[in-house]
Amino acid sequence: MSLKADRASLAFSFKGGLLPMTVMELTSADPERIREQLAGKLSQSPAFFQHTPVVLSVERLDEPHLALERICAVCRAHKLLPVAVRGGSDPVKQSAWALGLGWFPPQEARARSLESVPVGDAEVAAPSSAASGAAEPAAVPAARIYRGTVRSGQQVSAPEGDLVVIGAVNAGAEVLAAGSVHVYGALRGRALAGIHGNAATGIYCRELHAELLSVAGNYKRLEDVDPRLLGAAVEVHLSDDQLAIAALD
Amino acid sequence: MAKIIVVTSGKGGVGKTTSAAAIATGLALRGKKTVVIDFDVGLRNLDLIMGCERRVVYDLVNVIQGEAGLAQALIRDKRVDNLHILPASQTRDKDALTPEGVEKVLETLSGDFDYILCDSPAGIERGAQLAMYFADEAIVVTNPEVSSVRDSDRILGLLAAKTRRAERGEDPVKEHLLITRYNPERVDYGDMLTLEDIREILAIDLIGLIPESEAVLRASNQGIPVVHDQKSDAGLAYADTVSRLLGEEVPLRFHEIQKKGLLSRMFGGGRR
Ligand SMILES: Nc1ncnc2c1ncn2[C@@H]1O[C@H](COP(=O)(O)OP(=O)(O)O)[C@@H](O)[C@H]1O
Ligand SMILES: [Mg+2]
Secondary structure (H helix, E strand, O other), X not given: XXXXXXXXXXXXXXXXXXXXXXXXXXXXXXXXXXXXXXXXXXXXXXXHOOOEEEEEEOOOOOOOOOOHHHHHHHHHHOOEEEEEEEXXXXXXXXXXXXXXXXXXXXXXXXHHHHHOOOOOHHHOOOOOOOOOOOOXXXXXXXXXXXXXXXXXXXXXXXXXXXXXXXXXXXXXXXXXXXXOEEEEEEEOOEEEEOOOOOOOOEEEEEEEOOOEEEXXXXXXXXXXXXXXXXXXXXXXXXXXXXXXXXXXX | OOEEEEEEOOOOOXXXXXXXXXXXXHHHHOOOOEEEEXXXXXXXXXXXHOOXXXXXXXXXXXXXXXXXOHHHHOEEOOOOOOEXXXXXXXXXXXXXXXXXXXXXXXXXXXXXXXXXXXXXXXXXXXXXXXXXXXXXXXXXXXXXXXXXHHHHHHHHHHHHHOOHHHHOOOOOOEEEEEEEEEOHHHHHHOOOOOHHHHHHHHOOEEEEEEEOOHHHHHHHHHOOOHHHOOOOHHHHHHHHHHXXXXXXXXXXXXXXXXXXXHHHHHXXXXXO
């Protein structure tokens, strides 16, 4: 039984985590142009730039070599903290590692390679972000049905298909699915649909109070949600890479 | 075979020890052979609330470590027959409790008592998990505050996963919600969560509602569990709770603002 484990002797334990992460999708590799745009953004919404971790996505760039070090420096100068790079050629990967950054395979490849591997409860992969033209919904496995309240500290996941919760998801709880998330009750915790990048998924609930909503890596926190929708039955889906929340009735 | 009931909450200072003492006393007053065990090793509060702190010689840790027999450590309550207290140690550290040791103590007590109440320490770590591990039922003590409700929710998750019943795939631990320190005026004012809010979030059966009451402070200062004070609102509310635990249907009271009438003021009834 778990109580016997001598926790005091462990220096750490690994926990699965799925954190909201901003993806900075580069459409130019020119550090100067990036600097200009960042400077403009910084004056518009300074609150965003507080050592915010970002993943630099270079998938849209077609350059085998990047001035990655300079791009990172520009980011840091504007209080963005690059933590990883997504996509790019092998030299890009090597220089990411040399800079102490992580590297993620490009979106499409990731979606496919993960979909063939069942992912356990505690080992859900790192956040992904919306891809324009993300993976097509393939033959969908049966939904996982969970009856009862998902409570603070609990995580219920459907690593392959939809997740149906017949009950409430309380604050501090997390529900996630490769497919859509349906909550027949109040959604007060975190809900993440399309965790492998499937953008054609959604979140449906009877009563919206969610701490976090995410579809294929695009997320909204409670404070970003239109207060008029709080408490309503809603549907959440992606529309033009943006989370759209609509009342169901 | 005794019924093992853990009194738990996650959050500290919500009224676990007060409730464990009052409910154990109430059960004994109703003729049930009852023992209440203090699992809060290091703090040791239960004996104070029960008014037997001067009679503590041996404690739960001594028994588990084989330094004393159960009969030596059990304290018989002065006021009520059928009621015993097994105190916690103030000096030992928390790791002195082992699952095997606790299991053996509970097994032995099981033969002699109808009810075993376990007063859990705060938190969700080892001490709290050990107090709940062997439970058949759980009384989840919750105050009308967001943080307390959140912690109770967390504890309910653990009850469903980290108990012997859960691990063996037996019938789940029966969960009861006990709301304490309820103040209808402050709830009405919007300072605190309503009874309905709490019930909706936690989604378990309500076993009782104890109002915020000066009688509780008075009782713990005197070392007389508040259920003995049958003139007080809290004392009556704990008696109601005990009745429900015994399967009786008792209407809820003290959840609405009470207008003090002339009579109740003259005879000192109602909220005091
Ligand atoms: N219904 C109540 N009304 C007023 N005070 C209360 C009530 N219940 C508990 N208290 C007070 O709250 C404090 C914490 O209670 P205690 O039972 O020791 O909590 P816990 O065991 O959960 O830490 C004590 O000072 C106690 O007197
Ligand atoms: Mg206590």
